[in-house]
Amino acid sequence: MATELVDEGFKALLEPYDPDVLRIHQGAIYGLWADLRFAYFNPAWFTFAEENGGEPRLSQSCTLGSSLLDALPPELRLFYHAHYSRVLHSERHWTHEYECSSRDRYRRFHQVVYPLGRGKGLLVVNSLVVEAPHDLERRAPFPPDEPLYLGESGLITQCAHCRRTQRRNDPNRWDWVPAWVERMPLNTTHAFCPPCYGFYFRDPAWREDADGSPRDETA
Numbered sequence: 001m002a003t004e005l006v007d008e009g010f011k012a013l014l015e016p017y018d019p020d021v022l023r024i025h026q027g028a029i030y031g032l033w034a035d036l037r038f039a040y041f042n043p044a045w046f047t048f049a050e051e052n053g054g055e056p057r058l059s060q061s062c063t064l065g066s067s068l069l070d071a072l073p074p075e076l077r078l079f080y081h082a083h084y085s086r087v088l089h090s091e092r093h094w095t096h097e098y099e100c101s102s103r104d105r106y107r108r109f110h111q112v113v114y115p116l117g118r119g120k121g122l123l124v125v126n127s128l129v130v131e132a133p134h135d136l137e138r139r140a141p142f143p144p145d146e147p148l149y150l151g152e153s154g155l156i157t158q159c160a161h162c163r164r165t166q167r168r169n170d171p172n173r174w175d176w177v178p179a180w181v182e183r184m185p186l187n188t189t190h191a192f193c194p195p196c197y198g199f200y201f202r203d204p205a206w207r208e209d210a211d212g213s214p215r216d217e218t219a
C-alpha cells in the first residue's frame, strides 16, 4: 500500500486541507513549491505511476525536490509553467482537462490547481472523469511498424497529449500505436498532432503571460 510523501517544510502550507481527504483521494495529488519543485505526493500518485509504468506524463523518477518541468515533455513545459505561475501570482485556482490514455483505455482527467500560502506553493489535484475502452472506429490500432514511422533522424514522433504517432511519409497523419503507448521507445520525440495543438494553443492569453509579449496568431 502506497503512502504519502511530504517535505517537512511544506506541511504548514497544507494545513488548510484535511490530510485524510488528500490521502484517500483516488486521483494523483502533488504539491509544488513556487519554483515548481515537488514537495508532496499523495498515495494515489504512486499507485498511478506504478500502474502506468511511470509514463507518460510524470515518471517514477520524480522525487521530493525534483522539478515538475523536468518531468514534462519539453512541448508542455511552457504551457504548465505559464498557468501554474498565474495561479501563484493571482491566487486564483485554475482548472484544466487532459487526456492520459493507456494502451487499452481512454482516460480523461480533470486537474485543479490551488494556490497555497500566498504565492509559496501549489496543490495540484487530478481526478479521473472519463474511462472507457478505446473507440476502435475513431482510434483504429496500428502495429509498431518502424519503417512507417521512423523519421530520417531515427526518431519516432509521438503527440505529447494524445500519444498518437506521426507517419513518416504523411506527416499530417497520426496513428494510434498501442504498443508504443504501453512502452514508449527510447528513440521517441514529442510534438503535437493538429487537434492537440489546437487544444493547447487556442488561447493565446497564457503565452502573453509566459513571455510578456502577445504573439501574432496570424503569423
Ligand SMILES: [Zn+2]
Pocket: 159, 160, 161, 162, 163, 164, 192, 193, 194, 195, 196, 197
Ligand atoms: Zn494529439
